Amino acid sequence: EAGVVQSPRYKIIEKKQPVAFWCNPISGHNTLYWYRQNLGQGPELLIRYENEEAVDDSQLPKDRFSAERLKGVDSTLKIQPAELGDSAVYLCASSLENIQYFGAGTRLSVL
């Protein structure tokens, strides 16, 4: 069975440019999470979806970040415009019950 798939694996952009990340969760997992992991830190939740509904986006910087999960399956996370401080690894996870499974992440470098 395929795990959580994220793309791209790496992205390098200049500041003020837009960027988007894509996540395909494990089949049948209704809950999807986006985390940000800064260098030397643990992941921190940005947003959680139950099917297509964002049920917890309290930590998402809404001035520049947006996310969608239109059909309750795959999801995109967008940053527009990107800032230098957005450089991090963006991790997607999905769960069916109490166990979250993570993708390999997208490493974003903003120059």
Add this chain to the structure above:
Amino acid sequence: GEDVEQSLFLSVREGDSSVINCTYTDSSSTYLYWYKQEPGAGLQLLTYIFSNMDMKQDQRLTVLLNKKDKHLSLRIADTQTGDSAIYFCAESLQTGANNLFFGTGTRLTVIP
């Protein structure tokens, strides 16, 4: 708020046991998890324990939970070089669709 703390580094010799410690502050934690992260990779779930348990063993891994002291540990028996990675402790505060709160991670280095 939720605060999960771990020591940053641990070095052990191949074949020895490793013990990675974690403390958390929220007594309403329901599940506690250990994840492993290798360089450039995502997080791999190693094991987890429900808050009404005090020990769980899974092959080379032993998890001990002391709810009174809010202390969680992961023991890896017969540590191998392939165990070198960053280990994250995480807690969740409710059943069902839970948000995880992670520690900063402990970098385990196994010396051949």
